[in-house]
Amino acid sequence: xxxxxxxxxxxxxxxxxxxxxxxxxxxxxxxxxxxxxxxxxxxxxxxxxxxxxxxxxxxxxxxxxxxxxxxxxxxxxxxxxxxxxxxxxxxxxxxxxxxxxxxxxxxxxxxxxxxxxxxxxxx
Amino acid sequence: xxxxxxxxxxxxxxxxxxxxxxxxxxxxxxxxxxxxxxxxxxxxxxxxxxxxxxxxxxxxxxxxxxxxxxxxxxxxxxxxxxxxxxxxxxxxxxxxxxxxxxxxxxxxxxxxxxxxxxxxxxxxxxxxxxxxxxxxxxxxx
Numbered sequence: 326x327x328x329x330x331x332x333x334x335x336x337x338x339x340x341x342x343x344x345x346x347x348x349x350x351x352x353x354x355x356x357x358x359x360x361x362x363x364x365x366x367x368x369x370x371x372x373x374x375x376x377x378x379x380x381x382x383x384x385x386x387x388x389x390x391x392x393x394x395x396x397x398x399x400x401x402x403x404x405x406x407x408x409x410x411x412x413x414x415x416x417x418x419x420x421x422x423x424x425x426x427x428x429x430x431x432x433x434x435x436x437x438x439x440x441x442x443x444x445x446x447x448x
Numbered sequence: 449x450x451x452x453x454x455x456x457x458x459x460x461x462x463x464x465x466x467x468x469x470x471x472x473x474x475x476x477x478x479x480x481x482x483x484x485x486x487x488x489x490x491x492x493x494x495x496x497x498x499x500x501x502x503x504x505x506x507x508x509x510x511x512x513x514x515x516x517x518x519x520x521x522x523x524x525x526x527x528x529x530x531x532x533x534x535x536x537x538x539x540x541x542x543x544x545x546x547x548x549x550x551x552x553x554x555x556x557x558x559x560x561x562x563x564x565x566x567x568x569x570x571x572x573x574x575x576x577x578x579x580x581x582x583x584x585x586x587x588x589x
Contacts, residue, residue: 347522348530352582356527372522412535419531426581427531430573437570438535444563445541 329399333407336391340411343384345418350377352423405446412439452578455527459579462524463533467540469517471547476510528579535574542567 354375357368372378395404416435419425427435483506487497501507524533542564548554 344534345530348525351522351526354526357523368523368526369519378522412538415534416531419529419534423530424582425529425531428577431531431577434570434573434575434577435531435535437566437573438538439570441563441566441568441570442538442541444566445545445560446563447559 329395329403332391332395332398336388336395337407337411337414339384339391340388340408341414341418343381343388344415345422346377346384347381348419348423350375350381353377402447406443409439409442409446412442455579459524459528459532459536460575462520462528463536463539466517466520466524466533466537467543469513469520470537470540471544473510473513473517476506476513480504480506480510529581532574532577532579536571538567539571542571 351372354368354371358364392404392408395407412435416427416432420427480501484497484500484504487493521533521537545556545560545564549556
């Protein structure tokens with residue numbers, strides 16, 4: 326049981342941490358000047374040379390493999406709600422680490438999506 | 449077009465592209481793995497599966513779409529909030545259910561339909577908030 330809880334915590338930390346690091350990196354890169362091929366290539370070049378993007382990639386890979394391990398250890402009824410809980414943890418991360426303003430309406434939407442994803446994936 | 453409407457429009461386009469690429473990518477990977485067959489969990493079986501995936505065009509098509517998903521996601525969060533893009537991307541689960549009913553004629557349980565309704569209402573609620581509450585910058589050369 327302890328092993329399962331530790332792996333769940335590891336999965337949520339890697340998944341949310343990876344996505345927050347990726348967002349932080351992309352905010353530093355900035356949005357593309359336009360959607361012309363040359364501007365997009367410049368945008369990709371800047372993203373590839375951003376340290377935060379490279380910090381995010383192993384975390385996202387670790388979250389993927391820890392999800393596979395969780396699926397082999399525990400039933401879907403445990404793993405799916407835990408992975409849907411990422412929406413809530415991610416929103417906390419966005420609010421406190423990325424300094425995004427999360428209004429009550431956005432919180433309500435995130436919680437509904439979290440419950441909805443759990444219901445869809447469990448059937 | 450005003451800045452606000454332009455921001456909403458390009459975020460919506462990117463999220464829709466994310467959903468399309470993720471769904472097509474998953475579909476192609478599943479089709480490719482069905483062509484390869486069940487993987488034997490022995491060193492030789494895993495090695496054979498690896499070689500088969502490398503030589504399978506459908507798997508490469510799936511990888512292409514998933515790279516497209518990653519690119520769209522990275523582009524979207526370069527200007528929009530993570531707490532806006534992340535739940536909006538869940539709209540893909542609702543699309544998957546609708547495709548399963550329309551194309552595959554699957555029977556969907558009431559619980560799953562309730563989940564779809566919650567996702568759609570949740571995404572609509574998030575969609576009504578401002579896509580960016582931080583100050584993004586424009587990539588310069």
